[in-house]
Amino acid sequence: xxxxxxxxxIFLPLLMAVVLGIFRAPIRVLKIxxxxxxxxxxxxxxxxxxxxxxxxxxxFVQDLPWIKNAGISYYIGVxxxxxxxxxxxxxxxxxxxIYMFHENRKGYWYNMMxxxxxxxxxxxxxxxxxxxxFWETMLLPIFVMIGKYGxxxxxYNSMKxxxxxxxxxxxxxxSILYLxxxxxxxxxxxxxxxxxxxxxxFNAQTSIWLTAGFLLAFAIKIPLVGFHTxxxxxxxxxxxxxxxxxxxxxxxxxxxxxxxxxxxLFETTLSYYAPTIIVLTLxxxxxxxxxxxxxxxxxxxxxxxxxxxxxxxxxGVFLTNEYAWSGSLYFIATHAIASxxxxxMIGLTxxxxxxxxxxxxxxxxxxxxxxxxxxxxxxxxxxxxxxTGGFVAELLIIIGAFKANLWIGVLTATTMLSAMIYIFxxxxxxxxxxxxNDIEYSxxxxxxxxxxxxxxxxxxxxxxxxxxxxxxxxxxxxFTLQEFMLAIGGLK
Amino acid sequence: MIEQLLLAMxxxxxxxxxxxxxxxxxxxxxxxxxLNIVAVFFLIISFIMQYYTLGNHTxxxxxxxxxxxxxxxxxxxxxxDLMFTAGAILTLLINNDYxxxxxxxxxxYFALILFSVFGMMMLSHANxxxxxxxxxxxxxxxxxxxxxxxxxNKISSxxxxxxxxxGSMTGVFFMLGTALIYGAVGSTSxxxxxxxxxxxxxxxxxxxxxxxTFIMITIMFKIGAVPFHSWVVDVYHGAPYPITxxxxxxxxxxxxxxxxxLFIVNFGSINSFWTEILQVITxxxxxxxxxxxxxxxxxxxxxxxxxxxxSGYLLIAISSIxxxxxxxxxxxxxxxxxYFLSSVGAFGILSFIASQSTKQMHYEDFKGFASRRPYxxxxxxxxxxxxxGFPSTIGFLGKFYIFTSAIESGQILLAGLGILTxxxxxxxxxxxxxxxxxxxxxxxxxxxxxxxSTILIVVMALLIIWGGIGTSLIPFxxxxxxxxxxxxxxxxxxx
Numbered sequence: 007x008x009x010x011x012x013x014x015x016i017f018l019p020l021l022m023a024v025v026l027g028i029f030r031a032p033i034r035v036l037k038i039x040x041x042x043x044x045x046x047x048x049x050x051x052x053x054x055x056x057x058x059x060x061x062x063x064x065x066f067v068q069d070l071p072w073i074k075n076a077g078i079s080y081y082i083g084v085x086x087x088x089x090x091x092x093x094x095x096x097x098x099x100x101x102x103x104i105y106m107f108h109e110n111r112k113g114y115w116y117n118m119m120x121x122x123x124x125x126x127x128x129x130x131x132x133x134x135x136x137x138x139x140f141w142e143t144m145l146l147p148i149f150v151m152i153g154k155y156g157x158x159x160x161x162y163n164s165m166k167x168x169x170x171x172x173x174x175x176x177x178x179x180x181s182i183l184y185l186x187x188x189x190x191x192x193x194x195x196x197x198x199x200x201x202x203x204x205x206x207x208f209n210a211q212t213s214i215w216l217t218a219g220f221l222l223a224f225a226i227k228i229p230l231v232g233f234h235t236x237x238x239x240x241x242x243x244x245x246x247x248x249x250x251x252x253x254x255x256x257x258x259x260x261x262x263x264x265x266x267x268x269x270x271l272f273e274t275t276l277s278y279y280a281p282t283i284i285v286l287t288l289x290x291x292x293x294x295x296x297x298x299x300x301x302x303x304x305x306x307x308x309x310x311x312x313x314x315x316x317x318x319x320x321x322g323v324f325l326t327n328e329y330a331w332s333g334s335l336y337f338i339a340t341h342a343i344a345s346x347x348x349x350x351m352i353g354l355t356x357x358x359x360x361x362x363x364x365x366x367x368x369x370x371x372x373x374x375x376x377x378x379x380x381x382x383x384x385x386x387x388x389x390x391x392x393x394t395g396g397f398v399a400e401l402l403i404i405i406g407a408f409k410a411n412l413w414i415g416v417l418t419a420t421t422m423l424s425a426m427i428y429i430f431x432x433x434x435x436x437x438x439x440x441x442x443n444d445i446e447y448s449x450x451x452x453x454x455x456x457x458x459x460x461x462x463x464x465x466x467x468x469x470x471x472x473x474x475x476x477x478x479x480x481x482x483x484x485f486t487l488q489e490f491m492l493a494i495g496g497l498k
Numbered sequence: 499m500i501e502q503l504l505l506a507m508x509x510x511x512x513x514x515x516x517x518x519x520x521x522x523x524x525x526x527x528x529x530x531x532x533l534n535i536v537a538v539f540f541l542i543i544s545f546i547m548q549y550y551t552l553g554n555h556t557x558x559x560x561x562x563x564x565x566x567x568x569x570x571x572x573x574x575x576x577x578x579d580l581m582f583t584a585g586a587i588l589t590l591l592i593n594n595d596y597x598x599x600x601x602x603x604x605x606x607y608f609a610l611i612l613f614s615v616f617g618m619m620m621l622s623h624a625n626x627x628x629x630x631x632x633x634x635x636x637x638x639x640x641x642x643x644x645x646x647x648x649x650x651n652k653i654s655s656x657x658x659x660x661x662x663x664x665g666s667m668t669g670v671f672f673m674l675g676t677a678l679i680y681g682a683v684g685s686t687s688x689x690x691x692x693x694x695x696x697x698x699x700x701x702x703x704x705x706x707x708x709x710x711t712f713i714m715i716t717i718m719f720k721i722g723a724v725p726f727h728s729w730v731v732d733v734y735h736g737a738p739y740p741i742t743x744x745x746x747x748x749x750x751x752x753x754x755x756x757x758x759x760l761f762i763v764n765f766g767s768i769n770s771f772w773t774e775i776l777q778v779i780t781x782x783x784x785x786x787x788x789x790x791x792x793x794x795x796x797x798x799x800x801x802x803x804x805x806x807x808x809s810g811y812l813l814i815a816i817s818s819i820x821x822x823x824x825x826x827x828x829x830x831x832x833x834x835x836x837y838f839l840s841s842v843g844a845f846g847i848l849s850f851i852a853s854q855s856t857k858q859m860h861y862e863d864f865k866g867f868a869s870r871r872p873y874x875x876x877x878x879x880x881x882x883x884x885x886x887g888f889p890s891t892i893g894f895l896g897k898f899y900i901f902t903s904a905i906e907s908g909q910i911l912l913a914g915l916g917i918l919t920x921x922x923x924x925x926x927x928x929x930x931x932x933x934x935x936x937x938x939x940x941x942x943x944x945x946x947x948x949x950x951s952t953i954l955i956v957v958m959a960l961l962i963i964w965g966g967i968g969t970s971l972i973p974f975x976x977x978x979x980x981x982x983x984x985x986x987x988x989x990x991x992x993x
Contacts, residue, residue, distance in 0.1 A: 075982050076898065135898075139889040139967075146888075149928070153936040161936045168928060169921075176921045180914060183898070187905045 008057065012066050012082050015050050015092070016127045019043045023119035033110050037103075040115045044099035044122070051096040058089060061481055064132065069199075072136070077186070077196030081133040086479035088129045090335060091262055094342045095125055095255055097460070102247045104457040105350055114155060117147035118247060125255050129262065134182045134198040137267075138175065141223075144256065145171055148248055156243040163239040170236045174223035181219030185271070188212075200270055213275040220267055221279060227260030228316050230283070231290035238297075241309030246353030249305065253312045253349060254342035261319050261338060269486070273493040280324045287324070288417050290317030295424035299431070304352045304362040307432065308345065311388060311425065315341050318421060322403040325414070330406025331487055333399045335479060340387075340395030340468050347384035347461045354454060355381075355436075359445055364432060369441025374449040378437050380458050387465050389429040390422050395468025395475075502561050505551060505571060508544040508579060509619050515540025516612035523605020530597060530605070537608040538590050541615070545583040552576050553987075560623065567687050570625040573991035577831070577984060578622040578755040581838060585748030586615045588958075592846040592951040593740035595853035600738070602648050611744065614640035618752035622759075627676040627686040627713075630756055634672070634716075638665055641749055645737040657736020664729050668719040671712045678709030692764045700768050710765060714772065717760075720753040721809040723779050724786035731790055734802030739852050742798065743845030746805050747838050754812065754834055761816060762827060763992055769820040776817035777912060783810035784919040791926050797859045800926055801844060804885065807919055808837050814912050815900045821907035827992075829899035831985030836896035836965065840884040843958035847878050850951060864930060866939025873946045875934045877959040884962045886927040887920045892965030895978060 022043040026036055059065060067083040084092065099122055106114060124144025131137040145168060153164035186198050188206055197203070208216065226233045241249055268276050294314035301307040315337070322334030354377070356362050371378040387394035400422055408415030441447070450458070468475055519537055522528055552573060560569035590611065597603035617637030624630040642665065646658025680686050682705040683694045695703065715726070722730040734742045761769055787806030794800040812833055818826035848859060851874075857863055868875035884893035897920060904913035946952065968978045 073895070073978050073982075075979055075986075076902070135889075139894075142889045149931075150935055153932055161932060164936070165925075165928065165932060169925060172924050173921055176917050180901075180917050183902050183913070184905055184910070187902060190906070 008066065009068060011050055011054055012068060012084060012130050015047050015054070015096075016082070016123055016130060018047050018050070019119040019126075020123035023116050023123075027116060033112055033115075036112055036115050037107070040119055041100070041103050043119060044096070044103055047122070047126075048096045048100060051092055054084065055089065055093065055478075058084070058478070060086070060478055063482060063485075067132075072133075075196070076135075076198075077190075078135045078198055079133050080136060081199050082127075082130045082136070083132050084130060086482045087262065087265055087335070090339055090479060091129045091255070091258060092126065094258070094339055095122065095129070097464070098250065098254055098342065098346050101346065101350065101457045101461060102250060104453060105353060106247055107453060111155065113150065114245075114247070117151050121147040121151075121251055125251070125259065128259055132200045134185065134200065134203070134267075136198075138179055138182060141178075141259075142172070142175055145175075148244075148252065148256070151248040152240060152244045155245045156248075157245075158243045159239070160243040163236075163243040167236045167240040170226055170233075174226035174233075177219040178223035181216045184212075184216060184219075200267070204270060206271075208272075210275075213272055214278060217268070217272045217275040217279060220263065220272075221283075224260040224263040224268070225286075227263070228257055228320055229260075229313060230286045230317065230320065231293050231313075232286065234290075234294075234313055237313055238301075238306045238309045241312075242303055242306045244305075246349060246356070249309075249353075250346050250349045253309070253345045257312065257316050258319075258338050258342060261316065261323060261334070264320070264323055269490055273490050276324075277326075277494050280326075283324050284321060284414065287317040287321040288414065290314065291321070291418065291421045292424070295421060295428065299424070299428040302364050304355065304364060304432070304436070305349075307364070307428065308348055308352065308388070311428065312341075312345055314421060314425070315345075315388070318400070318403055318418065321414075321418065322406060325403075325406050325410045326487065326490065327406050327409050328484055328487055329402050329409060331483055332476065332480065333402025333404075333406055335483060336395065336468070336472065336476065337399035337403065339475070340399050340465065343461050343464050343468070344384055344387040344394070344396055347380070347458060347465070348388055350458065350461075351377075351381045351384055354450070358448060364435050367436040368439035369437075370447065371437045372441050373447035376450045376455065377447075380450065380455075380462070382433055382437060383462060383465075384458075385429050385433055387469075389425040393469045394465045395472070396465075397469060398472045504547075506560055508548045508551070508583075509616060509623070511540055511544045511547070512583070512612055512619065513616045515544075516609045516616060519605065519609040519612060523609060528605075530603060531594065533605050533608050534590055534594060534597075537612060538587055540612065541583050541587045541590070545580060545587065548576050548579050548583065552580070559625070566626075567689055568626045568629045569620075569623045570688075571623065574759070574988045575619075575622040575755070577988040578751065579619045581751055581835070582615050582618045582622070582748055585744065585751070585838065585842065586611055588842050588846070588954060589740055589744045589748065592842070592954050593743070593849050593853075594949070594951050596738075596740055596849045599853040600648075602650070607644070607647065610640045610644050613637075614644070614744070614749070618749065618755075621752050622755040624756065625688045627679065627688070627691075631669070631672055631676060634720075634756070635669060637749065637752060638669070638720075641741070641745060644741045644744070645733055647741060648738055651736075653736045654738065655736075657733045660729050660736075661733045664719070668716045668726070671719075672716040675709040675712030675716070678705050678712065682706040682709065688759070688764050692766070695765060696767050700771065703768070707768070707771060710760070711772070711775075713760070717753055717757045718779060721750060721757075721812070722806045723809055723813060724782040724806065725779075727783070727786060727790075727806050730806055731794070731799050731802045734805070735796065735799050739798075739845060739849035742802075743842060743849060746801065746845060747841045750805070750809070751834050751838060754830065757816070758827065758830060759992065761819060762989070770822075771820075773817050773820045776813060776820065777909070780810055780813040780817060780912060781915060783807070783813060784915055788919050788922045792922065794926075795860050795862075797861060797864070797930060798848060800861075800930075801841070801848075804923060804926065805841070807923060808833075808885075810919065811897065811900050811916055814904050814909065814916050817912070818903045818907040818909060821909065823903045823907035825899060825903040825906055827989040828982055828985040829896075829903045831988055832899050832982050833896035835981055835985070836884065836892040836962075839958055839962050839965070840881050840891075840893055843877065843955055843962065844881040844885065846951065846955045846958065847874060847881070850874070850955070861929060861933050864933040865937035866941070867934040869939040869943060870941055871944055871946070874952075874955075877955055878934065879931050880959045880962055882927040882930055884966070886924050888924075890963065890966050892962045892978070892981070894966055895982075899982070 026039045064083040064085045070080040072078050072080045127140030149168045294310045298307050298310035319334045319337050322330040390396045390400045407418040559567050614637050617633050620633035642662045648654035719726040791803030815826040815830045884891035887893045887897040901913045
């Protein structure tokens with residue numbers, strides 16, 4: 007059973023969707039089925055985590071031949087990095103389904119199940135073609151969800167996100183194919199398995215081009231500043247579950263990609279690109295923060311805020327010291343939870359007030375205290391409220407930044423401040439102020455509290471007992487870091 | 499002798515079927531769907547017979563004492579024949595509703611399709627340039643007639659005229675090329691030409707090279723490579739849907755059959771001579787085709803434009819063959835299979851919709867299609883994804899093989915351009931998906947009609963998915979590996 011467990015985790019939602027689709031399940035059954043698949047995967051991931059060995063690298067490997075002629079295999083496995091994101095995906099799905107409880111459009115539910123398979127597969131695959139398959143597949147549900155169920159100029163924005171992301175993945179595909187060819191040239195066999203390609207040695211020029219192919223894909227996905235034009239429109243138009251997945255999971259997959267494939271394949275070349283990217287992320291930190299301050303639409307505002315924080319994570323990854331790395335990985339997890347919380351709150355805001363513009367909101371605090379509490383909590387945890395996980399993570403990254411360079415450290419620390427500015431100003435304008443008496447303010451229902459409470463608890467737990475969670479990855483992360491340092495002939 | 503006759507049977511049955519259908523079509527009592535069944539019956543017999551000759555040919559040439567060395571028998575030709583007959587069967591069956599909905603269809607339609615299939619089969623077996631020409635003309639003239647089948651329609655007649663005049667003119671190029679080659683070699687047999695080519699140095703073969711370049715022009719015209727593409731969009735647009743489907747999927751493959759045979763076997767040792775020309779044509783084809791496809795508002799014209807782009811991908815692989823890539827030839831075969839499946843499916847759905855209305859299908863007409871016909875929309879999306887080369891469909895693997903072969907032969911920039919045009923193609927294919935899904939329809943949902951044409955479309959869609967993700971783990975069923983194995987078998991039988 008344990009050797010199959012990853013396959014089950016990946017394909018359970020898809021299988022559920024296919025079965026329900028074939029039998030044309032009525033909406034009630036569809037909801038139960040989707041919920042069941044999300045809980046079943048959660049249980050499976052729980053079992054996986056329980057049996058996970060924190061002292062070794064990739065485990066639960068399943069390697070089956072798929073297309074033998076081209077050396078493509080169904081090669082999946084999990085290590086600390088993928089486990090973190092896997093845990094996130096599976097634990098965020100049930101709250102999302104609870105959020106969608108009253109959603110009676112069937113396509114919504116099918117797309118969510120497909121999406122879960124797509125993102126899970128991308129995280130777990132260790133064969134580059136397989137990874138590419140899932141990487142592209144997860145785009146389809148997003149495409150349909152924004153385009154079909156979105157708001158505003160959703161058709162246009164959906165096309166935009168798909169085209170920009172596919173531009174990135176096409177460049178990645180080129181690099182993947184070229185890597186496979188280099189492997190063929192050196193060994194006489196085709197293979198796209200990460201472990202095989204890892205053994206390759208390229209000349210500098212080739213390596214720089216190949217890395218560029220990968221980096222473009224990841225930079226668009228994150229998005230780094232300059233590659234971000236799809237972000238705000240897409241976040242603004244997308245329905246809430248899609249926004250949550252985009253911000254909490256898909257953007258993180260860009261970081262994951264850099265970590266897995268960047269550091270897995272091109273250690274030295276990444277340090278060639280590091281200064282450029284660090285500059286980009288620093289610009290991103292400030293640029294996104296400024297955009298967030300001036301933005302009136304809540305969804306777009308938190309899109310920019312998300313961009314700013316993802317720049318921070320990317321910065322941490324490229325700083326390559328133990329604080330920054332540990333902080334980045336921790337921030338991936340905590341930011342995902344916090345942004346899920348805040349985007350769900352924005353979704354609830356929209357359900358209640360039919361608007362997400364800050365200027366038309368106000369005075370919620372006096373009418374709906376529970377709503378206000380959760381809203382403020384998630385918003386503050388985005389800003390890095392002490393006691394929540396985000397604070398620990400940001401602190402680690404900032405320490406790492408100071409360790410790398412004083413000025414980078416100073417610049418990084420300012421983001422925490424800028425986040426405070428837009429968050430507090432937003433809270434002041436939306437939650438407090440004059441209430442509009444024409445609108446009916448309904449407080450959170452029990453279902454909504456059930457949905458939000460686990461996120462709140464998780465955020466507090468990650469903030470109060472960070473070492474408990476860090477144990478999952480610490481040993482292996484430092485090991486990877488040391489390997490990297492050896493590869494580039496660095497400090498230690 | 500009897501065995502030899504049996505080997506000739508697949509072709510003979512098709513042509514006999516064509517004559518039978520011509521006779522039957524004069525009777526007013528026999529309805530069109532009966533004729534359809536007769537036509538499909540002949541094609542299926544031919545298909546089955548070919549299936550059993552696959553891999554066990556007793557002689558090298560067909561009826562050598564009658565035809566001399568005009569017709570070659572090998573797996574390469576047989577696999578192409580299988581594709582032609584399958585293509586014709588699918589064309590006939592999927593369009594069952596379409597020709598019933600149009601008054602202008604009559605009995606000759608079936609005879610012409612069968613004649614055309616006969617011409618293509620002859621083309622894939624031909625081992626002699628005059629035979630190639632005759633085969634090409636048999637196939638083409640049937641297609642000319644079919645394109646102009648809607649006699650009272652101006653667009654259809656215009657398309658026919660355009661295609662026929664231009665096609666005949668490029669036919670003249672072919673003849674001129676043949677004459678020049680005959681002048682150089684003293685024979686039109688491909689075997690003789692191959693010996694001549696391999697025994698002479700490239701400097702002494704100017705006449706042969708000029709001649710074969712003329713032949714290449716004909717081939718480029720037929721596959722619609724830029725700068726010989728001006729007919730494609732108009733002809734595809736003017737022809738009735740079944741004919742467009744037949745041309746895009748089946749007839750195009752036939753041209754590649756002869757192109758591959760000439761390029762790999764006969765001019766094998768000098769084919770690197772054309773590399774630069776081919777590369778320029780490829781670049782033009784990829785960019786020009788994309789440009790054409792983007793600008794269209796009619797879905798049919800978009801598919802026509804995109805078929806030029808697909809020719810461009812195939813041309814990448816053809817120039818890779820010249821540069822010595824091992825993968826390229828099977829890649830072309832695989833891509834042809836993939837393109838065949840996807841375009842048959844896409845045109846099949848278009849003609850299914852067209853059989854219910856007389857509207858020209860613009861992108862806008864697909865608004866809300868997903869809510870009217872959810873299953874059809876899913877399948878159309880699958881075909882579009884496969885044409886765009888989206889992973890988990892067979893189209894992705896087709897592109898995968900083409901681009902790796904290009905990289906293998908060192909044409910890295912061309913592979914990059916191919917990937918770039920694949921990206922552009924995402925735009926015009928996804929636009930259709932967007933139209934289908936992103937708009938609500940005010941009309942009620944229709945039931946999925948279960949009849950032979952829709953079932954075949956479903957089968958196509960499943961094959962596309964299976965060809966893209968099917969594993970080699972399930973015994974007896976060929977997965978994604980199976981198709982490339984077939985392609986490799988075909989290519990290895992050539993040499």
